[in-house]
Amino acid sequence: MVSATVQLQAQDDGKTTFPLENFYVKRDGPGWRKIFRNFRLGVTTGYGRSFMNHDLSGYGIYQPANGAPSIFANNDPNARLTHWVNRMSTDSTAAVPGSFLVNSDTAKIGFKGHTLNIPLRLTLHYEFLKRFRIGVGYSWELMSLGQFHAKAFGDKIGAYKPASGTGFMKKYFLVAGASFYRIDNYLFTGDINVGGWNPGSNFTGISKGIYFNLGLTVERELSEYLKLVARPSFDFKSYTLNVPGTPIKHHMNALYLNVGISYTLPELRKCFLKDCKIQMNHAHGNKEYRSRVHPIYKKQNPAYGENHPTLIKYKGKNKKKLNPY
16 A cells, blocks of 8 residues: 555656647747737827027128128128028129118128928837937938028028928938936937038039937837837037138038837738627737737737726716716
């Protein structure tokens, strides 16, 4: 009797006689879709305002009694530039006696103005280590130049309106950022964009370099696939109008507020059964699927669906009742 008990105990202490894989089907993973789970595509639009500013050192301003101001170099008001912001045009007519003249050697002169920017911004970035991101982007912007006003002698110098003030600016850039704070479903990320830009075909005869954009991206997670995005940012960029003799450098810094969405491709395919009402990720046979009834804009708990997180008995007219039943 003792020997039989020892034999049974030895069997119990051993490995399982029947492998579990004989009872459970091994599920196929997400396949190629897994490669893209950390890539996010962002689409945003919004509003921007550029702050145009330049210094006319080496120039003077000529303001006739009637008409727009112009500038001149070498103390020669008879050889003037009538446009000097986005393109160059000249006027060699004689200066009218009695017009207002001021030179940069006696005062700090120049003009400043604003532009309206409406951007459409596309980005694709890769997220890693649950914090960092790197990617590429492209922005296409409607830009309209407004009036420019003199920094000094504003009571004597009129407003200046650039020629061909409306155009389309393009930007192509690299994206790098790091998330630094999370509260509930909100994620805060500091990021930088660095790249090239083209202010538009209405800008001619200019030289430009790269631009920098510093931003704060705030993301509201609707689900693991879809997020709402808001991004205030600030541009640093400048260009030079290639005027013979003394080129004019223009600063074109800008403030933006972009809003939109970001999306990542779901790892699992949507369930193929039209009548399937399962809300959580599940399997049919050896294939795993995501729910076909769970909206992509709602958070998906990995253990159960959340289509109706609040029961009907607690909604509408029932929500103020102590006992809905």
